[in-house]
Amino acid sequence: MTHRQENVRAARGRFHLLRGSRKDEAAGADYFDYNLLAVVILLTAFGLVMQYSVTAYSMLQVKGHPFMKQILVCAGGMVILIVASRIDYHGLAKGSGLLFAGSILLVIATRFIGKNVNGATRWIDLGFIQFQPSEVAKLAVILYIPVLITMMGTKFGKYKRAPARILGLGLLTAFLVYKFTDNLSTAIIIFGICFVMVIVAHPHPRGLVALFFAALAAVYPVYLVLKSIFQTASSTSFRYRRILTWLNPEKYQKEGGYQVMQGLYAIGSGGLFGKGLGNSAQKLGVLPEAENDMIFAIVCEELGLVGAFILTGLFIYLLYRLFFIALNAPDRLGALIVVGIFSHVAIQVVLNIAVVLSIIPTTGITLPFVSSGGTSLWFLMAEMGIALNISGQIIERKKS
Structure with a gap:
């Protein structure tokens, strides 16, 4: 058995042993x-x-x-x-991979079979309700990202590529939501959820936290730049118009x-x-x-x-x-x-x-x-x- 196979088996063992890991403690x-x-x-x-x-x-x-x-x-x-409160979350976690893949397919399908409402195609009409696939993507990320982090075990804190891969997956999901549903706000929320989970799970999140505060510190200079650009901009893009509206x-x-x-x-x-x-x-x-x-x-x-x-x-x-x-x-x-x-x-x-x-x-x-x-x-x-x-x-x- 190769070293890689041993790591995979060990990770799977950790995942299956998660349930009841604290049930073995003192009775309560x-x-x-x-x-x-x-x-x-x-x-x-x-x-x-x-x-x-x-x-x-x-x-x-x-x-x-x-x-x-x-x-x-x-x-x-x-x-x-x-x-939902009566379904063991470990069972939901085991099916989170299929949920994640299904949510991505639904997001992509929205571009082709979605219903246009107020100029945005973000919903699939089911007859009795307008279904928004991006909401499925949020739940899928909430369930699937923790499974990936848990499966990585100690590797998540030891290797720099591990958090980068999780953040990359979150960024990819956010990009697909933005690309196929034109929903920037939901894309920001999805990546934000992923970013917070990575910070909480990582044993040494100082670099990520520093990056976050650096981004916050850059908000005001970016605001000044946007103000100087968009006050003189003439564009038909609705995002440009929203920034112009926000400024004035x-x-x-x-x-x-x-x-x-x-x-x-x-x-x-x-x-x-x-x-x-x-x-x-x-x-x-x-x-x-x-x-x-x-x-x-x-x-x-x-x-x-x-x-x-x-x-x-x-x-x-x-x-x-x-x-x-x-x-x-x-x-x-x-x-x-x-x-x-x-x-x-x-x-x-x-x-x-x-x-x-x-x-x-x-x-x-x-x-x-x-x-x-x-x-x-x-x-x-x-x-x-x-x-x-x-x-x-x-x-x-x-x-x-």
């Missing part, structure tokens, strides 16, 4: 994170209340009520959460600045306690995508700064519970999966709020659990269910 009670379940329910309920408030006006304009569809979506999401929304209202300005008006008019639930003026056909990407602006307008802080606090507590589960996960595989889920939620929340506050250029990113939509919520619920399954395998030590 099984733990289940009811706090995580509670905050997920609270966020979903908060989202339903805001969806009813935002879409109540549309009930007078069209037949039917989109809120009823959102209730069904949330109900389906809770079923998915319960089912008052001047480029027809190119998208109108949405930015109306969102800021909504936030500013809310004050400390808001106008009251249901009393938003911007939702009356003034603010585009009020129930989707810009719903945080409506939260600020109706519930004020206090409501925005409450919602932000719920997200922070959700991230804290995920951090707790990752810290106490029964094995490395489970810890890294929860780190991926943590990264997904954190990056998406930060980017959505940053867009609404006009800190970064506008891009189509929903606010988790609050914005309307089916695919994104269902996959978020699946991720929460996986996190709950991992929490259920934590050993709660009995006090002696």
Whole structure:
């Protein structure tokens, strides 16, 4: 048997022995994170209340009520959460390679069989719902990258090429999502998830952390360069227009600045306690995508700064519970999966709020659990269910 074959067999052995690696410890009670379940329910309920408030006006304009569809979506999401929480994450990890390959094929297929909505071909119409393959890619990365890192074992920390290969795979996935669905925001989220998992898994992440902070330090100089370039640029590219809009929304209202300005008006008019639930003026056909990407602006307008802080606090507590589960996960595989889920939620929340506050250029990113939509919520619920399954395998030590 060659040295390479021995390494492969050893890696496979480590993977199959992951389950129960801490079950052999001192007897204790099984733990289940009811706090995580509670905050997920609270966020979903908060989202339903805001969806009813935002879409109540549309009930007078069209037949039917989109809120009823959102209730069904949330109900389906809770079923998915319960089912996912009862499936052993080790079994999901074993099939993550097929899920990853399938997600890439779906992303590529979107270019050819996808449905064009508002100028973007990112959805596959299934009849009862518009399915977004990029959401499958997020979940696939969250499950598959930890498996690869776990299979590498100690090699991941010893060899410089190991983290580079993982980051390369994440970058390739992000590129394919961008290339075939023209969804830059999701591509950024996917690579961000991969980057965070690599930093957490690597025993000596100083170089990667230094690279990250160097990139942050370069943001302002890059901003100045972009400002000097795009203020004089004349291009039909919608990405150029978005940057121009971000730099000067008052001047480029027809190119998208109108949405930015109306969102800021909504936030500013809310004050400390808001106008009251249901009393938003911007939702009356003034603010585009009020129930989707810009719903945080409506939260600020109706519930004020206090409501925005409450919602932000719920997200922070959700991230804290995920951090707790990752810290106490029964094995490395489970810890890294929860780190991926943590990264997904954190990056998406930060980017959505940053867009609404006009800190970064506008891009189509929903606010988790609050914005309307089916695919994104269902996959978020699946991720929460996986996190709950991992929490259920934590050993709660009995006090002696």
